[in-house]
Amino acid sequence: THFGFETVSEEEKGGKVYQVFESVAKKYDVMNDMMSLGIHRVWKDLLLWKMHPFPGTQLLDVAGGTGDIAFRFLNYVQAQHQRKQKRQLRAQQNLSWEEIAKKYQNEEDSLGGSHVMICDINKEMLKIGKQKACAGGYKxxxxxxxxxxxxxxxxxxxxxxxxxxxxxxxxxxxDRALQEAHRVLKPGGRFLCLEFSQVNNPLVSRLYDVYSFQVIPVLGEIIAGDWKSYQYLVESIRQFPPQEEFKEMIEDAGFQKVTYENLTSGIVAIHSGFKL
Ligand code: SAM
Structure with missing residues (x-):
């Protein structure tokens, strides 16, 4: 199998990926902002809008790393739930503002039963995520x-x-990861994947190539002192199957109504599928 510019055995790949994320964990968020010029935030917001979780949603965020999707999910469900509660309370007209305020003291209440499980293979990434959760007041x-x-x-x-x-x-x-996704979802559950994909605009594609191969490893070296890890990240993006092929893989795992949406000329795509 591939690992960056090398061909490695399947057994070796997992260990090498682990080393990459162990090495980049501390600088992961800064690098994400630098490399994507902040656009990764918009892509992640769009994933949440597409999900549009209903109150009580049980989310599993795999490869959740430093918690970016989880925190967005909690903000989203909290805002949605509070809007609903306020509407209901106003409709009832018989609660004082003190009583309404008291209702929001309990954070669990304000999520409407929604919960996110963040799963990642890398201890260092989880450690940074937990620190961010503490700092951001996500309890x-x-x-x-x-x-x-x-x-x-x-x-x-x-x-x-x-x-x-x-x-x-x-x-x-x-394929195994997709089968596992299918297994742990409830019938009716939804699979959503945000991933780098194939650029569909020739001009963007040319600029993107120069940026990826010539700028990103240099940024990796300057900011994180780690050329190799960022070279791996760029190469792993190139080796990932294009939109249609990935869609078929999702279907092969048993998902139905599989669709995808390109963002930023296909630099990334959101694939969606249902376990029906
Ligand atoms: N989801 C986060 C985000 O969007 O910022 C983190 C993405 S980061 C590029 C990739 C993450 O995948 C790392 O945290 C890494 O540890 C995790 N990862 C790699 N292989 C994995 C596996 N087999 N199972 C679970 N997580 C894995």
Missing amino acids: AGLDWVLGDAEELPFDDDKFDVYTIAFGIRNVTHI
């Missing part, structure tokens, strides 16, 4: 689990939504 509605996307430590039919953002291309056997 309720989330849990962190060390685990492999190819062998998820969860029972069957457990989650409403499964997300994986910029994670699946790092997995050695993508």
